[in-house]
Amino acid sequence: MNKEFMSGNHSFGEAAIRAGCKHYFGYPITPQNELGEYMSEHLPKAGGVFLQSESETAAINMVEGASAVGARVMTSSSSPGISLKQEGISYLAGLELPAVIVNVMRGGPGLGDISAAQGDYFQATRGGGHGDYRTPVYAPASVQEIADLTYKAFDTADKYRTPVMVLSDGLIGQMKEPVVFPKKIEKLPEKEWALRGMGSGPSRLMASFHIDPAVIERHNWKLFRKYQEIEKNETMYETYMTDDADIIAIAYGCTARIAKGAIKRVRKDGIKAGLIRPITLWPFPSQIIKDTASKIKKYIVFEMSTGQMLDDVLLAVEGRIKVQFHGRPGGAIPTPAEFARIIYREYQLESKS
Amino acid sequence: MKLKNPWPIYFKKDVETHYCPGCGHGIVHRLISEAVEELDVGKRTICVNPAGCAVIAYNYLNVDCIESAHGRGTAVATGLKRARPDLFVISYQGDGDLAAIGTAETIHSANRGECFTAVLINNAVYGMTGGQMAPTTLLSQKTTTTPTGRTSGNDGYPLHITDVVATFKGVAYAERVAVNGPAAVQRAKKALKNAFQAQIDGLGYSIIEVLSPCPVNWKMSPIEAWKWIDDVLSKEFPLGVLADRRPKAV
Ligand SMILES: Cc1ncc(C[n+]2csc(CCOP(=O)(O)OP(=O)(O)O)c2C)c(N)n1
Ligand code: SF4
Numbered sequence: 164m165n166k167e168f169m170s171g172n173h174s175f176g177e178a179a180i181r182a183g184c185k186h187y188f189g190y191p192i193t194p195q196n197e198l199g200e201y202m203s204e205h206l207p208k209a210g211g212v213f214l215q216s217e218s219e220t221a222a223i224n225m226v227e228g229a230s231a232v233g234a235r236v237m238t239s240s241s242s243p244g245i246s247l248k249q250e251g252i253s254y255l256a257g258l259e260l261p262a263v264i265v266n267v268m269r270g271g272p273g274l275g276d277i278s279a280a281q282g283d284y285f286q287a288t289r290g291g292g293h294g295d296y297r298t299p300v301y302a303p304a305s306v307q308e309i310a311d312l313t314y315k316a317f318d319t320a321d322k323y324r325t326p327v328m329v330l331s332d333g334l335i336g337q338m339k340e341p342v343v344f345p346k347k348i349e350k351l352p353e354k355e356w357a358l359r360g361m362g363s364g365p366s367r368l369m370a371s372f373h374i375d376p377a378v379i380e381r382h383n384w385k386l387f388r389k390y391q392e393i394e395k396n397e398t399m400y401e402t403y404m405t406d407d408a409d410i411i412a413i414a415y416g417c418t419a420r421i422a423k424g425a426i427k428r429v430r431k432d433g434i435k436a437g438l439i440r441p442i443t444l445w446p447f448p449s450q451i452i453k454d455t456a457s458k459i460k461k462y463i464v465f466e467m468s469t470g471q472m473l474d475d476v477l478l479a480v481e482g483r484i485k486v487q488f489h490g491r492p493g494g495a496i497p498t499p500a501e502f503a504r505i506i507y508r509e510y511q512l513e514s515k516s
Numbered sequence: 517m518k519l520k521n522p523w524p525i526y527f528k529k530d531v532e533t534h535y536c537p538g539c540g541h542g543i544v545h546r547l548i549s550e551a552v553e554e555l556d557v558g559k560r561t562i563c564v565n566p567a568g569c570a571v572i573a574y575n576y577l578n579v580d581c582i583e584s585a586h587g588r589g590t591a592v593a594t595g596l597k598r599a600r601p602d603l604f605v606i607s608y609q610g611d612g613d614l615a616a617i618g619t620a621e622t623i624h625s626a627n628r629g630e631c632f633t634a635v636l637i638n639n640a641v642y643g644m645t646g647g648q649m650a651p652t653t654l655l656s657q658k659t660t661t662t663p664t665g666r667t668s669g670n671d672g673y674p675l676h677i678t679d680v681v682a683t684f685k686g687v688a689y690a691e692r693v694a695v696n697g698p699a700a701v702q703r704a705k706k707a708l709k710n711a712f713q714a715q716i717d718g719l720g721y722s723i724i725e726v727l728s729p730c731p732v733n734w735k736m737s738p739i740e741a742w743k744w745i746d747d748v749l750s751k752e753f754p755l756g757v758l759a760d761r762r763p764k765a766v
Binding site: 184186188210212214216217218220222223226227228229230231232233234236250251254255258358359360361362367368369370373374418434 | 553559560562564565567571572574577579581582584585588591592593594595596597598599600603604621622624646656687732745
């Protein structure tokens with residue numbers, strides 16, 4: 164396989180095309196414009212359709228239409244645009260329609276800034292739109308992972324008939340790195356459930372609205388069981404230098420890269436620090452965090468927010484050990500030196516106690 | 517006139533209607549069923565159902581149906597048609613749906629000349645939510661949110677959305693019809709068939725606006741509602757062809 168040197172945003176596009184995505188609907192917003200631009204050039208060549216929609220709202224509803232007839236389909240945006248897509252994502256969940264939604268996060272709230280941030284964790288993992296649903300969320304930490312997880316996101320979406328989010332940020336989106344792409348899928352299996360016109364069979368229906376509350380309740384329990392399956396089968400994480408660690412950082416996406424840099428530094432001074440990196444944010448890797456808690460002194464949660472994933476860590480730890488938080492919100496990017504200082508400080512506090 | 521089929525294939529039989537007595541929705545459903553049968557596209561039809569009184573149009577239409585969020589029917593239809601250009605797609609929408617919350621999707625799908633047919637039910641109110649003001653509500657018309665009548669100062673003027681999109685080059689066919697009486701119904705069916713044929717011929721976007729009675733929210737009897745369409749509603753929204761960019765037969 165050839166190694167290519169590519170930006171994160173372009174890699175989303177190439178990985179999607181290789182995964183058999185034939186349709187992309189989206190609206191420009193920085194810092195993810197290169198993704199739509201890539202699709203506009205390469206998707207038609209791959210026999211697909213690129214359409215610049217009039218809004219993110221329109222885009223996600225075009226996704227509904229294309230998904231309903233069985234196509235592999237993608238939309239992408241950055242934070243403010245993802246807010247506009249939430250109603251549509253809720254419909255996709257209710258209608259059980261697969262789709263891949265990319266969020267290249269920027270600073271917020273409001274228009275915020277166009278720098279990388281991680282302030283959309285709650286929105287991504289708590290459903291975001293209305294109703295009792297979940298969205299699987301992949302959080303790549305490198306351009307290579309953008310390729311691998313985008314490719315995988317299409318499989319997960321189809322396997323469980325659910326919208327899937329790939330949650331990245333302006334840093335990884337804009338960054339160029341060597342990347343090896345997965346093989347191009349030439350032919351996908353037909354989706355039995357898709358709308359296709361009656362042909363010779365009975366008419367088909369896709370609806371999330373039911374007048375009878377008993378029907379909606381049954382539907383919600385069905386979704387719930389599906390989410391349980393996803394939790395059981397699809398949780399992903401990476402551990403780094405955790406075997407002998409006294410103190411473990413928990414971070415995802417680009418923040419995990421920065422934390423790794425910090426851990427390398429403090430390890431030189433003999434500080435036994437490690438990292439747990441959630442790769443799926445929902446389902447969250449609670450078990451490993453819970454199991455590891457009994458073996459170490461302290462967790463430090465690093466985020467580019469004022470503490471969102473922190474909630475999930477606290478739920479997993481259940482008060483067993485101390486959890487320290489360090490975050491930089493709104494688009495300010497921390498450095499490995501800054502994280503290293505926090506690790507030194509927490510380590511010293513622990514040694515004293 | 518003798519019908520080819522005693523009952524249209526694409527109109528479900530033996531179902532109870534949930535529409536109010538004198539409602540226009542059921543008539544339009546029946547016309548759509550007849551038209552797709554006569555044009556032989558029923559087996560490849562997908563109808564997008566709106567949030568509105570027609571949300572369960574699939575209870576009556578015997579074709580593939582998909583639900584859309586309020587106002588987004590033409591975006592869903594765009595996705596369907598872009599992914600499967602061989603399918604025949606109808607976006608069935610109320611006036612609140614198509615001309616208020618979904619205005620952007622309406623305008624842009626029409627302007628792109630997306631090759632599907634929008635069917636707009638203009639009943640001058642929000643039916644499903646209980647008779648509030650719609651963009652099409654007439655000046656001085658009383659609704660539950662214009663209790664003393666719509667005023668231009670507060671609410672602006674009745675919105676002529678079909679006239680607006682009729683000016684777009686991407687629109688192959690646009691006509692406004694009514695369903696208040698047998699003659700009007702026949703004209704409505706002809707208009708639907710013209711619009712559907714434009715889609716079949718790949719000519720672009722088509723839209724049929726139907727002035728449709730909502731006796732319950734107009735606080736009228738079904739007969740009074742028919743008359744009100746003739747005497748009042750169609751004075752604001754005159755019937756007729758608004759755009760016809762189909763190539764002329766030679
Ligand atoms: C986002 C959103 N806002 C509001 C509603 C509530 N709602 C449902 S239908 C409707 C208006 C229906 O009026 P119209 O489109 O004119 O159709 P009609 O019922 O008259 O046929 C509204 C406001 C909704 N379902 N979704
Ligand atoms: S409220 Fe009006 S539009 Fe809705 S079903 Fe009743 S008559 Fe028809």
